[in-house]
Amino acid sequence: MRNWLIGCGILVGAVFSEGAMAQQETTDIEALIAEMSIEEKAGQMTQLSLEIVSKGDGYNVQRPHELDIDKLKNVIVDHHVGSILNCAGEPHTPARWAEMIGQMQQLATQQTRLGIPLLYGIDAIHGTNYTKGATLYPQEVGLAASWNPELVEQAAAMTAYETRASSIPWTFSPDVDLGIDPRWARMWEGFGEDPHLSATMGVAMTKGFEGEDVSAQDRVAACLKHFVGYGAPRSGKDRTPAWIPETMLRELFLPPFQAAIDAGAKSIMINSGEVNGVPVHASSWLLTDVLRTEMGFEGVVVTDWYDIWNLVERHHIAKDRREAVKISIMAGIDMSMVPMDLEFTAILIDLIKTKEIPMSRIDDAVRKILMMKKELGLFEKPVMNPKDYPLFGSEQHRQIAENAALESITLLKNDAVLPLDIGQKLLVVGPNGNSLRSMNGGWSYTWQGEQTDEYAKGHDTFYEALKRLGGNKKVDFEAGVAYVEGKDFKHETMENIDLVKQKAEKADVIILCLGENSYTEKPGDLDDLNLSEPQLALAEAVLKTQKPVVLVLNEGRPRIISKIADRVDAVVQTYLPGNEGGIALAKLLFGQENFSGKLPYTYPRYSNDLLPYYHKYSEDLAHNDGNVYEDPFFNPQYEFGYGLSYSTFGYSNLQVAQSQLSADDQLEISIKVTNTGKMDGKEVVQLYSSDIYASVTPSVKRLRAYKKIAIKAGETKSVTFKLPMKDLAFVGQNNKWTLEPGEFKITVGDQAVMINLKGQVTTLQ
Numbered sequence: 001m002r003n004w005l006i007g008c009g010i011l012v013g014a015v016f017s018e019g020a021m022a023q024q025e026t027t028d029i030e031a032l033i034a035e036m037s038i039e040e041k042a043g044q045m046t047q048l049s050l051e052i053v054s055k056g057d058g059y060n061v062q063r064p065h066e067l068d069i070d071k072l073k074n075v076i077v078d079h080h081v082g083s084i085l086n087c088a089g090e091p092h093t094p095a096r097w098a099e100m101i102g103q104m105q106q107l108a109t110q111q112t113r114l115g116i117p118l119l120y121g122i123d124a125i126h127g128t129n130y131t132k133g134a135t136l137y138p139q140e141v142g143l144a145a146s147w148n149p150e151l152v153e154q155a156a157a158m159t160a161y162e163t164r165a166s167s168i169p170w171t172f173s174p175d176v177d178l179g180i181d182p183r184w185a186r187m188w189e190g191f192g193e194d195p196h197l198s199a200t201m202g203v204a205m206t207k208g209f210e211g212e213d214v215s216a217q218d219r220v221a222a223c224l225k226h227f228v229g230y231g232a233p234r235s236g237k238d239r240t241p242a243w244i245p246e247t248m249l250r251e252l253f254l255p256p257f258q259a260a261i262d263a264g265a266k267s268i269m270i271n272s273g274e275v276n277g278v279p280v281h282a283s284s285w286l287l288t289d290v291l292r293t294e295m296g297f298e299g300v301v302v303t304d305w306y307d308i309w310n311l312v313e314r315h316h317i318a319k320d321r322r323e324a325v326k327i328s329i330m331a332g333i334d335m336s337m338v339p340m341d342l343e344f345t346a347i348l349i350d351l352i353k354t355k356e357i358p359m360s361r362i363d364d365a366v367r368k369i370l371m372m373k374k375e376l377g378l379f380e381k382p383v384m385n386p387k388d389y390p391l392f393g394s395e396q397h398r399q400i401a402e403n404a405a406l407e408s409i410t411l412l413k414n415d416a417v418l419p420l421d422i423g424q425k426l427l428v429v430g431p432n433g434n435s436l437r438s439m440n441g442g443w444s445y446t447w448q449g450e451q452t453d454e455y456a457k458g459h460d461t462f463y464e465a466l467k468r469l470g471g472n473k474k475v476d477f478e479a480g481v482a483y484v485e486g487k488d489f490k491h492e493t494m495e496n497i498d499l500v501k502q503k504a505e506k507a508d509v510i511i512l513c514l515g516e517n518s519y520t521e522k523p524g525d526l527d528d529l530n531l532s533e534p535q536l537a538l539a540e541a542v543l544k545t546q547k548p549v550v551l552v553l554n555e556g557r558p559r560i561i562s563k564i565a566d567r568v569d570a571v572v573q574t575y576l577p578g579n580e581g582g583i584a585l586a587k588l589l590f591g592q593e594n595f596s597g598k599l600p601y602t603y604p605r606y607s608n609d610l611l612p613y614y615h616k617y618s619e620d621l622a623h624n625d626g627n628v629y630e631d632p633f634f635n636p637q638y639e640f641g642y643g644l645s646y647s648t649f650g651y652s653n654l655q656v657a658q659s660q661l662s663a664d665d666q667l668e669i670s671i672k673v674t675n676t677g678k679m680d681g682k683e684v685v686q687l688y689s690s691d692i693y694a695s696v697t698p699s700v701k702r703l704r705a706y707k708k709i710a711i712k713a714g715e716t717k718s719v720t721f722k723l724p725m726k727d728l729a730f731v732g733q734n735n736k737w738t739l740e741p742g743e744f745k746i747t748v749g750d751q752a753v754m755i756n757l758k759g760q761v762t763t764l765q
Ligand code: BGC
Pocket: 085, 086, 123, 172, 225, 269, 272, 304, 305, 521
């Protein structure tokens, strides 16, 4: 028994040039593959969930959690399984992770013929959310609202550190698929609706996770997800079919994946749903032709949970599990997140033996998996010592999480009620006012996040933080509506509304905290995007008191608030701000910090009006056929990119270096931005282009570039963008990127300029 690669002589400290090292690694991996049996190869392609090697029965694991050594041996030694995921329903300390993963790695590296280390994977999606005491920052939708990629990179780097501190080298993050449908339960797991914002944020997060050298002891491999088109289900419900024309798939959905692939992402997880009638796990067009050949992805392709079996049970495209394994592996899957039995491994072995799956496809998959293990340094050091991670859960990390919350929370309306004065009597109302669970959302300590108040104890809720900053005697709380614990996240009950009214009489301002309880994936499906009836009734009761009302939203998706938005005095969107959301909100409401978040999605006003900002001109017009109709066609509650501040910003002097350009030119645009307010602030300078006419109907506008800059009160700053004209291309009727001559409007703030692209229609490579 030995660690094969180390036995082969790849020792840390050996002196190789970078190129020679890479070649040596490849040669060693090839030699290792040549040694492997069919069973060992099928094992490497298998990923199982922690429950299956734990004491207990299936998902009913024993509490407190314990590994079952016999099961573990069966899986790792007898069946050569190469990867395990998940936390078996509870978070663990870094020391406990090291102990568990240590046992697994000991078996994998010492008790198997080839000594190949195990690859442990986890959903560390807003911090290392399955490790006790880890730093939890805003969910991705909130990170996107910061419009600050540097900050997002820092947050991801911190997660990489805390995840490796837990001996886990692989995170199933970032989610770079577009959240294009506000009804969808997983909208908050992505960066919102825009391809450019998602791409830049996805790149920042990938770099933060992987760094320059992913084998470093504070870095982890990223896993992009969910490839592709998961966020556009026709029904609005999770894991239901999406219908996305190829032009749209290429123009909107693929670019964020491409950007993160180019940034070096080591792995990718597949969309559980179907696109245009084909489940993505079965689509060799998407998984091989597009992802591998066109996009040049060289890393590991992993399924999502149970999704090979779902080809039979959910999608009905395979007659049995055997056919499902064959279809998905041939389509391009490298690793199956099975997750609860060894049937996949057995079927795969048989399919290899009968040559129904060629060895070349198997070797290709195994090569990628082994290469990732090698690049992560697992052959040299498969387990970490938590003592080497003094910054785990530190004040330094907490501060990054607070900064991320401060920069993401978005002020959507302020009729002179904010900032609050210390000394004002505040009444915090609503089910989200005193809940760490709702502040964090899903994927927090447990899958559905239902035990967050217990695990995150010590962090401030909105109410607690306001009380801490505003004074114990000045800030009171009365829920009015409660989420029912132990039930579906939608269960809400009315509490004592009379008490709310009585307390409101004594208050100067009411902080009305509404939104959603935590949910993850399918359990978060909704039938109605309107804010719930109990919460709307509570809002009505509060509004009747005639006191100023600050509506604080805390929600995974934009629940419709049009019945109350015009009557409250201020609206603040916190998204799912994580454990530091309370303190961040309090500092912002009291004016100790300035707002700088901007919406990463369009906030709908009506349930029939669920379009993204890059809808078509015909969806924006009130006069389509020569007549003028009174009904607005597109009238969101708040627009994409919108967000107020305690400062005001004036835009002037938009200039382009040239207004007549060719396809290979770069457009240089400059603008002056002045902080015309009294408080220092940060502004997100956003540049949009509008194609005036094109052979595929253009969107009314598209975000092309942005910069977040700090501007002191009274100061003016100049911002310059350099935009290659190729960035104005669209995907044409032939499904190829196309640049057509003609007029474009470039808009920054309230300034606009027309430019003209000369020359011929160009098809881009
Ligand atoms: C989710 C993925 C997640 C996986 C592993 C699935 O149900 O769709 O996003 O990474 O579980 O936990």
